[in-house]
Structure formats: C-alpha cells, structure tokens
Amino acid sequence: MSDYPISGYHGRVLVADLSRGEVRTEPLDPDTALAYLGGRGLATRLLYDAIDPACDPLGPDNAFVIAASPLIGSNAPTAGRGHMVFKSPLTGVIGTSNSGGTWGAAFKSSGYDAVVVKGAAASPVMIDIAPDRAEILPAGPLWGKTTHETTDALAGASEPGRPARVLCIGPAGENLVRFAAVANDRNRVYGRCGPGAVWGSKKLKAIRVRGKERIAVADEEKYRSGLDQALYLMKQAPVTKRLMRDLGTAGLVELINLIAMLPHKNFQDCSHRDEDVERVSGETLAKTLLEKAGSCYLCPIGCQRHTRVAGRQGGEERGEGPEYETMVLMGPLCGIYDMAAITRANYRANELGLDTMSYGGTLACAMELAERGLIGREEAPGLDLVFGGADALEALVGMTARREGLGADLAEGAFRLAAGRGRPECAMTVKKLEIPAYDPRASYTQALGYMTSPSGACHLRGGYAVSLAFFGGAREIPRFSLLQSPIAIRNMQNTGILQDSLGVCRFTGYAFSADPWARMVSGVTGRDLSVAKLEEVENRVAALERLFNVEAGATAEDDALPDRFAEVPIIVEGKERRVTREDQERMKQDYYRVRGWDAAGRPTADLVRSLGIAGRRA
C-alpha cells in the first residue's frame, strides 16, 4: 500500500512513449484524482492533457488512456471494470469505451491508477506491467495471431495469487479496421469507437498486467454501510437477482419487439413476425445454445453467456455470446434470424477483434446498398449480399478483419461505406458511430441520447432510455415527451459517467443509484464524496468531453439523427412516429441549456470556471 494522501489510489500513472521505447511513472495529482475520480473521468482528463484533439487518430500523436478507480481493489460489487479513452479513428471525436472481466482489477493490483500510451513503435511491441517493473517488450511473433491465441500465449506469466491478465488486439486492429476492438480476458471487449485500430497504428499488440498491490479503506464503517445496502438491493431487484443470469441481455429481444423498438433491415422499420423474433430471443438462446452463465469480477449478476454451437462444417464451437446488441445488429437489423449463424459470426468477431455492433450496422448498410444496386454482385463473389444473407454475415467478418475484397470497404464503417457509394443517407450513424439496437423513433428520449452522446450514437454513453418509459418507479417518463427528455437523458448520462468513473457496471443501476456509491467511495477515500459532490464530477466530465469534441471539430450540427428517422415513420401503439428536425432541434437546445452549454453546444466560460476545469496542462 502506498503513502498517497488519498486512500484507494496508488498515486501513480504509467506513461509509455512507444516512439522512444520508454516507460516512466508520473505522480497522480491528488486534486485531479478527486476532481475526476477514476475510470472515464480520470482517463478523459489525462487524455485531454496528453494530446491535441485535432490530431490524426491513427498517427503517433494520438494516445489512449486506461484508468482504474478508487473502488477497484475493494470488494464493492462489480468494481473491476476498466475505461479507455482515445481519439476515435471511426468518428473523429472522443472514443470512450468500457469493459468488464478481470483486467481492471489486475491492473489496479499492479500498482498504477492509470496508463497513458503515446507515440508509435516501429515494429510490434507489448507492454508488460508488474509492480517491480514495467517495460516495453518486442512482440513480433504475436503479430497476426487472434485475440485468443495472444491471450493464451501471454497468460503463461501467471503466478499463484498473481494471475496475468491480458488486453490485446487481433488481426482487425493490426489492419486498422476503423471499428477494431481491444479484447479483454479473451471474450470481453473494449468494443466501440475503434480502439483496436489506435493500438494497431501504434504497433501495440498487447498489455499484460499482474500484481498484488492492495488499497486501504479509510473509513470501514461508512464503506460497509454503502456496501451492505448495495448488496441487499441487488438481491431484491429481479433483473439483478435472476433475469440476467437466466437469459442474459438477449432476454430483452422479445420485450423490445413488443414495444415496437426492435430494428429491422437497416432501420427501415420495426416490423417482425413473432415466430422470427422468437428464434433470436434470450429464451431460445437459453434453451438451445447456452452452456452456462458467467460473471465478471465481483459480480453477482451473471449475465455472461458461455455457449456452444454447431460448426458450419460439422463439429462444435464454443465461445461467449451473443448478447443483445450483437444478436439484433447482426440479426434482425440485417434481416437475419438464424441464431447459429449469428453466434458463429460473434465468435469470429471476438477472435479477430472487431466490434459486433459496428460490424452489424455496416453490414446492414451494405445490404441496403446492394439491394439498391450500388454494390455489385461481383464485389462479393459467392456471397448473397441481401437482407437475410446469413452466409454473407459469417464470411464477411474475416474479410473485414483482413481488409479483403469488399471487407476493405466494410472496414471503413457504415458512414464511409455509404458516402463512398454516393449515398450517405443509407448510413444509420450519429457522428459516424453505428446506431445501437433500439429504434429512436420509438422513444424521443433515446433519440436525444443518441444525438448528444459524446462518442456518437450510443446507449451506454448517451443514456439508456428504454427502462424509463416502461416500468414503474420514480424515474418513469413517457416515451414521447419532448419536455421531459432533456433532463431525463442528462440524468441518465450522468449516472453512466459515475458508474464508468468508479469502474462499476451499468446493471447495478437496476438495483440502486448514487447513494450507496457515495458511501462506498467516501468510505474508501476518507473524503466527503457525497451524491452532490459526485454530481459535480459528472457534470465536469461531461463538459470536458464536450470541450474535447469541440476542439476536435464537432459542432451542434453533428448532434443529429440520420434523415430516415426524421422523414420515415414507424408505427408505435397504432400511431405514426418519427423524430422531426424541429423536435430534434427543440430537444437539443433544451438539453444544451440543461447542461449549461451555449446555443452552439459549447460549455460556457462561466461553466468551465465554476466546474474548475483547468486548461490543458503540458
């Protein structure tokens, strides 16, 4: 344990300069730690200080930061998640991605609060982190290997009590696929915004961590009061107690269809046959492919799906997934209801290291372009590139990871694919990030969330509006309220910032909100981190993300949905629903006001001052 003035932190940031082949340790300023907490907050601050947001995201001047939090190292439920922040090669704005598993806890035990990686190596390298030394090692023999091969090769450094945990990229990241992911513990991922391509551009193959460094809890009684309440509430709430374990997130498929929000054919509509939806439901997954549930570090919820499926040419394959987003975006969004095909394609995506969400969104866009005659049959020989084409789904994962044939176009993401064919309106993206598996015409609140998420269309950073409108409880709001959506989505976004900055899971939010966290983090640190103080942190991080994006060139015009959602209605509860430009503009302006930003969506000087956001530090 360290002598750092704030309990829960080691007070050390590892900085790796891959151009120079050097690593060094920098102290973590205690005021910065308390102002930004950890995880997403701290990583955003460190990134903001490390790079020019206008840099080339695939060049050596980009950096990425991964941060732990003061709760990691305690036994707070789910406290083991890591958060990675970088400039995104897919969107050109801030890339902010979160992942579970055990790497975050292992990283914290290696004696650091955060790692900053800048520059680019001339040939493949890895970073090896242990408490007594951190070094950059050559990784030539690993280059070209899948995420599974790489992780298994490097896990051999494990010792009793000090398991070695690995983050790595696969061929997709090496080939700079714009939505390449960073794999974590084999089948967890830092999925969105293309961190794998950033690593690939730096010739960084893997980061391995191990250690035994612990943290102290400054005020045991306060910590325990928060912990006990959290654990009790998690046992009461059906979602966290049982449903996630039974069905995984795929249990959502039937419900989302029932409320007319399940995307179909590149968001052309939300109309499915009930018998088709059943084929990709969580119930069917549990009955046919599920071997067992699984959990991340210190998690009682158990939503992981460990599955097996028949191979295409006989035999059996094993892996993890599909979860809800993968099931729908690589399924009904592409007109596909073949769970076995979706599952095999999911396994490929995990092994090759690319984001299943962006892959599905890009493929659906390609299918629509093909049906309109803008992608010729000769570009995908032997594949039926039409909605429902399950063969194309499976074959194109590998081709995309290797940038082969049509895969080279898909590797650019839906926006660049569609724009390259003269049809940008066929890309269902916001800020070039492919839209998640909830149709925004079925919820104005979710629409606003996609528009204003800092990373592009995202339900995890933009706010998850689905549970609000449908279930009882204090946070319920009607789905089509222009008036209430701005405050509601701001609150959902802030809750996400808190969870991401504490290294804990979104799903705890189905059982409890900020109060137990405030007590746990105040208990660990010995500082007064009340719910109100935490709200300040949330607003500070949101403003800093926005400042980054403004400097990266984003404007208020980018906070908008594709034309399809404004012009083409879907039927919800018997009525036609779309999100008109006027309604988008009105919600957006109200949201800016609620955030304290000006009419152009920029944090005002007064806000920056009152939140204590310092200018960039060299």
Added chain:
Amino acid sequence: MMIQVKFFAYFRELFEGRDRELGLGDGSNVGDALARLCDTAARRREIFAGEELKPHLVVMVNGVPAQSLRGLATPLADGDTLAVFPMMGGG
C-alpha cells in the same frame, strides 16, 4: 371475448407455456384476466402484492404498458394481446 396471453422469461415456467388463449366475459379488464391466470398461490405471489400488481412487472396490452393506461382497470376487448414479463434490462 377471447384474448391472447403471452409469457416471457421465467413466467413461461411459472405459467407452463409460452402463450395461451383466454376466454373472458364482456367488460373484463386486465385485473380480471390476471386473476384468472393466477389460479395457484405460487402464481398469485409472483403477480400480485395484495390487490396491486407487484412493482417489478411488465404487463402490456397490445404493446402498451398497462400502467400508462388504467393499470389493472384497463378494459380488454376481443382479440387483444396481454403480455406478462418480469422486468428486464439490458445493454
């Protein structure tokens, strides 16, 4: 009237089926339908807390949550679909 009832998640085990048709008298409401379905103590326990619906339930009439209609007093008509879920969440 005849309505369609659909069950999801562990309610399929509880009610022993994915869906069924239910015959109800004219003027029946959601509460009447659920009371008919909950013909054992175990089923009643999962759905009702006294006379009210348990809080962590999703009950929908033709895709609309019952609580944004008239709750248990929501009237039903011939051909309606009643869906019963434990509350789900996801990502």
